[in-house]
Amino acid sequence: MEGIAVGKSAFEKSSPAAIQTRDVGVKSATSGQSSERSDEDLLIAVGNNQDTASFNLLFQRFSKRIFAMGVKLTRNEQLAQDLVQEAMLTVWKKAPLYDLDRGSAQSWIFTLTRNRCFDMLRKIKRQPNTVNADDIWPQQEGELESNLVHEERGSMEVEIAQIESYYQELPDAQREVVEQIYIHDRTHEEAAAALNIPLGTLKSRLRLGLGKLRQMIGIEES
Amino acid sequence: MTYHSTHHPSRELLGKFAEGSLSAGMSVVISAHVELCPQCRETTSALEAEATLNWLQNPVSDTAGSEPDFSHMIDAITSEPQSITPEADRFAVNEIHMLEGSVSLPRVLAKLASDGLVWKKMAGGINQASVMLDNETQCEFLYMKPGSQVPVHKHRGNEITLVLDGSFSDEMGRYRESDFVLRNASHQHQPMSDEGCLCFAVQDSPLMFTKGLARLLNPFLQYRFRRATSAQA
Incomplete structure (x- = not known):
């Protein structure tokens, strides 16, 4: 108990030790050596080598953005969370099909998130399943x-x-x-x-x- | 086909399409036009890139303290197999057989047609096959026989007509394959077609006019067009 309390207050006071701990925490997710790798590099590693470490980094970089898009469009945090799951699963599954020559990794992830969200909203509104988003925005010809x-x-x-x-x-x-x-x-x-x-x-x-x-x-x- | 469409969706409408914020009906008709129109395809790619930047620049509202953490999902995701081959072209139908020949369809419309279209005969030599996409729009394939004429009508909201084959004209012009014709409540028009015309039309509010009456006045004829198979292409 005491240990936790001390740790917390140290953090609040932003003592040098606490700052350092925080920096290390951030570093492991988005900075240091890994931040120099572009999203494209990470996506290629995921697609070619099923590299879970690279996927982890992509997940850190994009999941909160996807969640934000989900909240904005569905106004429902649970659905937004489902969107994170679905969109990141699609990133994992389709990484081998990403084409460097047709646009950035960000655009690729944006469009597939948009598509998952579109389908999700239609399903909630109980609209007929006659077409889905991938028919409306076909992937590369x-x-x-x-x-x-x-x-x-x-x-x-x-x-x-x-x-x-x-x-x-x-x-x-x-x-x-x-x-x-x-x-x-x-x-x-x-x-x-x-x-x-x-x-x-x-x-x-x-x-x-x-x-x-x-x-x-x-x-x-x- | 070398004909370039002269009627396009506005940049604003394409922007909403790229964001994914339009109804399914509107998205479908724009998708079909974009497939037929290289110019709008290019614009749409640019607008998708723009939408991506907006998305990345919007601040992520981190409600202090309750920062969502999704990392528990990662293991389940990465235990799934990846796909190395894209899904094959899965549609049984990629063309519509009309009495005078067959018309190949944009992908998304081929998908819609693959459920089987039920054509109804309307007033004035018009055949109509409705498709259900959402609760906000009314969508249909329309086939105008050569020499046919739609009764004068008005719309409450917007009506988009995408020409798939042949041509039609109204008081404001003549429209040919891949033209995207938008009419709103201020237009009263009477489309007619000399050579015959296949269209896909989307209305974002129901038409409240002679259509229902026309249905009653005319013998109710229903027939299914033969399903085309992709092998015949």
Whole structure:
């Protein structure tokens, strides 16, 4: 009892010791080495390596913002808390699909929070479940085409050998992706990890790179 | 299609769309326009970025002492599997078969149509298929046969008509594919279509006019259009 009381009063008086304790507390959440890592870096680590430490940091940085958005839109703290749960779960699950080339991690988290909140409000108002937020604000179009790239893999491998000079003309970001997949023969997941980019970005760069190659060697888009 | 729409949602409306603060009906019709209109797609991305900044800059009201702590959620979340492949295009329907041919639909409308549309014949050569989205708007697909004309009417609130195929015109102009036509209470208009027109329309307050009467005056015909399958695309 006494220990707690002493600790509390020390804190209130802002004695040097208390300040230091507080600083350490803050440091572990948002500052020090970790604060130098961008949200994008953290999201990539979560998506490529299921890195829970990085997820923890994202959670610290965003959960209160999400809660605030929830309170503002639902005017209900319990629902706002549910929103934190749902939105951060979506961040975890969809991290591999984040695409660096299409916007910041903040925007990505904002839009998925908006979508979860939209669905949640509709459910509370008992509106018909005919469409959901992900239909209204579809994620990147590129996702839908990524299967196509995969199917063409066999034929493109042959082409690459013949067209090395074309391939050198690709922008660096696209060339290194094509190289990982077709020369080093890595899986999409391995290549994304090797380049430290999200899987979603790898797929969209691959699609762009292959599209450009196809154009250069004169293969019509089918 | 190379036709560029000449009628768009206002920047203000797109801003609310980007924030997610509009009704489902309004959000759906704007989403469908945005999919068809590169210009509005770009504006929407910019407005989403703007909304993100506003969100991050708004002070988080930390009610002193009762600072919420959610870290207990983390373990449960990180024990869930991640998704590495996006959900496939799940809609059974991506086009509407009309008598004269088929029309491919924006994603969100394809999703709506995949529940099956029930078409009703209205006055003046108009076919209507209502869809339920929320309690604030009235939403419907409208098909105007070539040479058809909607009875003169007025609105209490706003009416948005998105042209999906063909064209129609009223006293104020002619509207073609992807045009987003907003009419409010001050407009009285009489849309007509020479070549036929498929639209999606959203009203944010019910129409209180001859529509109900027209329904009574006309033989009540109900039929379902055949469901298209994506394999046919």
